Amino acid sequence: MNKILLATYFVAINSLYMAAAEPSAFGAGNLDNPNPYGLTSSEKTVLETKKALKNVVVNTNNQANKVDSLRERIDGLQSIVESLSRKSQENKTTLLELQNKNSEDLKNSDEYEKRLGQAVELNTKLSETNAELIAKNTLVIEELSKLINTINTKYVSKEEFNDLVNDVNDFKSLVAKELKSASKAPVNESVLDSMSNGEVATQAKAFYDKQYYSKGIEYYSHLITKNYKPANSHFMIGQMKFKRKNYAEAISYYKKSASLYSKAAYMPELLLNTAISMEKTDDIENAKTFYNAVIGKFPASSEAKDAKKYLLAL
Secondary structure (H helix, E strand, O other): OOHHHHHHHOOOOOHHHHHHOOHHHHOOOOOOOOOOOOOOHHHHHHHHHHHHHHHHHHHHHHHHHHHHHHHHHHHHHHHHHHHHHHHHHHHHHHHHHHHHOOOHHHHHOHHHHHHHHHHHHHHHHHHHHHHHHHHHHHHHHHHHHHHHHHHHHHOOOHHHHHHHHHHHHHHHHHHHHHHHHHHHOOOOOOOOOOOOHHHHHHHHHHHHHOOOHHHHHHHHHHHHHOOOOHHHHHHHHHHHHHHOOOHHHHHHHHHHHHHHOOOOOOHHHHHHHHHHHHHHOOOHHHHHHHHHHHHHHOOOOHHHHHHHHHHHHO
16 A cells, blocks of 8 residues: 555544554565564465574574684694693703713702703693693594584585575565466366356355355455455455454455555445454554544544544553
8 A cells, every 4th residue: 555545545634643554554464574464375485484594594603603613722722732742842852951961060960950850840741731732622623523513414504505595586486476377377167257256246245244254255365366346355355354363364455455445435444453453463553543543534433433442442
């Protein structure tokens, strides 16, 4: 429903209510809504696919972060091990040099004994630290290997993810083509095809009055494919969805009906039931807007009286 249509739709309502009653107020079919409703079957499939892709991205990013963290730990441990190895080698060289000195005075001196003891002690500590770090390094490597195995078995690769995205795009294109071809394709022969549109409409209303809603929806859906009074057919299906308490779907059909013909005699009831449906789906602010729309546009109607009661109860 565009703004020009809304200007006609809510001509007696002040500018505040007009702005609030645009398509965003209905909210049906909006895939970006945190809790979308009024979706077609194709939109539901696309929404589920978007959620699946989002989960894949999140999981992949989390695993990539874990891998990077482990790699940083390994690099750090590796640097420490290499540094200790160099120091250990230097200490061994110093020790050998001390042992190979031929000076009897140095060998018999306290200084020699002291330096020799310090070198042996340092070498022992370096060896123990080196062994400990090697063990930690091995543990981290094992942890990384397990994580990589988990990623390989549970998560898709970048190439597989890109293929999945391409598949989704292909699916969306296929759905669009099928919907387009379905709108142009001839309807298969059936009992309804053998009836005139007027006869189908009469029978559809009879089903509605008898509360045979499944048949009623079938007949009115057929009329929509025939483009026979589509605004009324959408409204009637919306009514049956509403009576079945399928409020989100009802809003979707009410929205389409109003966009096709905003001056219909049933408009007060359409607006009131839209407001009730929004209240039932916890869209309270927009429900208030539509209750006020009924009151402002059709103040003398029974729907306006009901709308006042619903507003007081909120």
